[in-house]
Amino acid sequence: VTGVSDFVMPLPLPLDVVSLAMGVVNIESVSHDEGPLADSVEQALRTQAHLTVERFGHTVVARTDLGRAERVVVVGHLDTVPEDGNLLAYVEMGKLFGLGACDMKGGLAVMLKSAALRDYGREVTLVFYDGEEVAGLDGLAGLVQGRPDLLQGDLAIVMEPTDARVEIADGGAGGRASVVTAFAELVGMEPVATQGRTTAGRFTELGIPALTFGPGDPRLAHTRQEFVPTAQLTECEHVLREWLRA
Numbered sequence: 001v002t003g004v005s006d007f008v009m010p011l012p013l014p015l016d017v018v019s020l021a022m023g024v025v026n027i028e029s030v031s032h033d034e035g036p037l038a039d040s041v042e043q044a045l046r047t048q049a050h051l052t053v054e055r056f057g058h059t060v061v062a063r064t065d066l067g068r069a070e071r072v073v074v075v076g077h078l079d080t081v082p083e084d085g086n087l088l089a090y091v092e093m094g095k096l097f098g099l100g101a102c103d104m105k106g107g108l109a110v111m112l113k114s115a116a117l118r119d120y121g122r123e124v125t126l127v128f129y130d131g132e133e134v135a136g137l138d139g140l141a142g143l144v145q146g147r148p149d150l151l152q153g154d155l156a157i158v159m160e161p162t163d164a165r166v167e168i169a170d171g172g173a174g175g176r177a178s179v180v181t182a183f184a185e186l187v188g189m190e191p192v193a194t195q196g197r198t199t200a201g202r203f204t205e206l207g208i209p210a211l212t213f214g215p216g217d218p219r220l221a222h223t224r225q226e227f228v229p230t231a232q233l234t235e236c237e238h239v240l241r242e243w244l245r246a
């Protein structure tokens with residue numbers, strides 16, 4: 001018999017990316033309370049025999065080890081800013097509304113879909129981390145300090161909302177890497193340079209080419225009206241799938 005406290009909300013990976021994003025939105029995960037969402041993500045990833053899954057607090061890392069030449073690290077944070085109650089997910093006119101839909105549960109759903117591909121031409125490491133929206137050491141910084149080996153790769157993709165554009169740190173060496181250019185070509189656009197400190201910048205500091213690419217308009221983050229266009233969920237899923245299959 002499973003008690004209520006043991007119940008883990010399922011995130012079935014065969015679901016389409018929009019349904020999966022709704023499921024992720026509906027598991028409340030305000031900073032410091034990412035446990036239930038981390039549990040659901042971990043459980044979903046553990047259904048995939050080709051993944052090695054590790055858990056560090058409320059951070060979950062899953063990786064393939066298929067002997068491919070290149071590795072892509074895809075990164076997303078599990079937490080949302082607090083709101084007066086969780087805003088449940090609903091879809092209206094091609095927009096998925098709900099707390100964290102834009103920042104960045106849509107991106108998390110895209111990451112989850114990439115965990116269940118049938119064929120991989122590149123290795124993938126998926127990093128779902130906690131504590132991004134609050135001050136202090138977040139789960140990604142914890143890995144930088146404790147398990148930097150898990151962050152190694154030929155390209156890091158941070159799935160924060162960019163309106164499905166490719167953003168690179170302004171002046172960063174990561175943006176000049178040929179692998180970044182190749183990814184931007186797959187998306188079909190020139191990379192956009194961004195100012196200031198970004199999560200992608202934490203990878204370029206480690207010497208790993210990095211870019212930001214995810215569904216949703218970043219200006220909608222942290223607002224009660226936030227939504228993610230369902231077409232961008234599908235588009236980002238497609239791009240990531242093509243990159244991982246290549």
Ligand SMILES: [Zn+2]
Pocket residue numbers: 077103104132160161
């Ligand atoms: Zn974010």
